[in-house]
Amino acid sequence: MKQLIPALFAGIFAAAALQAKEVTLLNVSYDPTRELYQAVNPVFAAHWTGKSGDDVKIKQSHGGSSKQARAIIDGLEADVATLGIASDIDALHEHGDLLPENWQARLPSDSTPYTSTVVLLVKKGNPKGIKDWGDLVKPGIAVITPNPKTSAGARWNFLAAWAYALKANGNDEAKARAWIAQLYKNVPVLDTGARGATLTFAQRGLGDVLIAWENEAHLALKEFGEQFEIVIPSLSILAQPPVAVVDKNAKKHGTEQVAEEYLKFLYTSEVQELAAQNYFRPLDATVAARHAKDFPKIELTTIQQFGGWKAAQPKFFGDGGVFDQIYSPKP
């Protein structure tokens, strides 16, 4: 017994010492990355242990991108934010001063380690003959897309359609507005998130076409198999879901180093491969070449052509913006 007690104490101290070395990282992300980060986290944990000797435990939180941003502003202590859209991370600066304004310049390629795009998902055999955006405004076509007010994916969808409308109408913005109003007349339901819209289309069988993230469309194919097929539109948008260290929280937790390393790790070929396997378009050229058949070439516009999110967000999706004007009678 007498020997046991010191041994016990030693054990407790040893445990405490181990405990101190374990760091926890909270990654607050948006909906479709759930599977991706489940694959990435154990790989990074092993990498970090090998590099620093510390154990790192990564917690994931997923939800609609804007909701997640709001949760961080309201006090969810995220060490890193990996959201669906840059404007949601901008909001962390504007509304919470949690990171510097130039956050997007801190990591390569606008802090975007993987990208995606917007594609169309139709029923097998394409019974309504939908080939491109132009077919979506035809009478009798029901289009499923989530609400751009609440869903980051829906905002990319909207801008991809808008880019097409501009191109098809010779950059005439008034005509593009009329076209996009026509498109949203064919939308019978606006789900609050991308996953909800996928379920409405795939599971409840509502609508003829789903406008979706490319990775979400692939997931639907994987989940529901042969009932659907992907239609690649003539023009789409480069969807950039960015990542950032939430400086204020990381500083408070003393996790700045590991958080930064975590995000840099996303650019390694190892993670790029995982991203490609989860149907995100990888940045790494060799990985991209390996998965070329999964990611057909599409003409892509970028958010920069709309003046970046800081300009596009209020113009299109702000209160009284282009999207609101579709639904309200002329002011």
Added chain:
Amino acid sequence: MSTAILPSAAAAEMSATAPLTLPNPARSVRGVLPGFGLSLGFALSYLSLLVLIPLAALFLRAAGLGIEGIWHELTSARVLHALGLSFGGALAAAAINTVFGALIAWTFVRYDFAGKKLFHAMIDLPFALPTAVAGIALTALYSEHGWLGAPLAQFGIHVAYTPLGIIVAMVFISLPFVVRTLEPVLEEAEQQLEEAAATLGATRRQTITYVIFPTVAPALLTGAALAFARAVGEYGSIIFIAGNLQNVSEIAPLLIMIRLDEFNYGGATAIAAAMLVISFAILFGINLLQAWSRRHA
């Protein structure tokens, strides 16, 4: 906050009654039941912590917009439509439930039939079911490919993704309130009174309007008020079955969520405060009606 008010209020009451008659004023104020101060203090603190302080914070935050800002937010066509839909839908749902809930309660109390216990237990299901489950189930059932939605669609009636779907969801989740508040009252109501009315020559209709209805009216109103309150606040099930289209099928709680997602906290709290005020006014009205019907029963 409340505990600070309490002693002075009690003291004021004591001093007001002290000179009147009894030698021991404290005891006279408190009555025969001990523990008045403690229980009132606890009740008020509890209420303040859980209800008053959060609500005050809500109004405070909305006030940050200024009167002009609040007015601008609340008078936009979209907000007015959402509020109208939420309150109109909830009133419709409460009305429907008052009629059919009363019928169900009557059936359960006055008749015996096979499987009654089973049906009886089912009434509480909308209480227990997570609202999202209710929403998904109702949507699957009423969508154009659902068991009920498909035949209805042939008649041109669309339930899912229309305001009608919102009312269906509201009726579903608020049904138990009317049935459960009415049942005990119906059980207590003396059947002899109905028999007496019948022997005195009252017709069946007269028995219902003059004997049964006045006894159950207060409970019916309580049930309707609870059903209404539940329906106004419902979010989870409705967002599944409503189309969530602006100016068509967007309920006020969803608009609050959308305002929050636009980082427009002021706008969100302004709508929330408006909902609170309107709900309070309607519930207060129902309470007055109830007091009136009790007096005239």
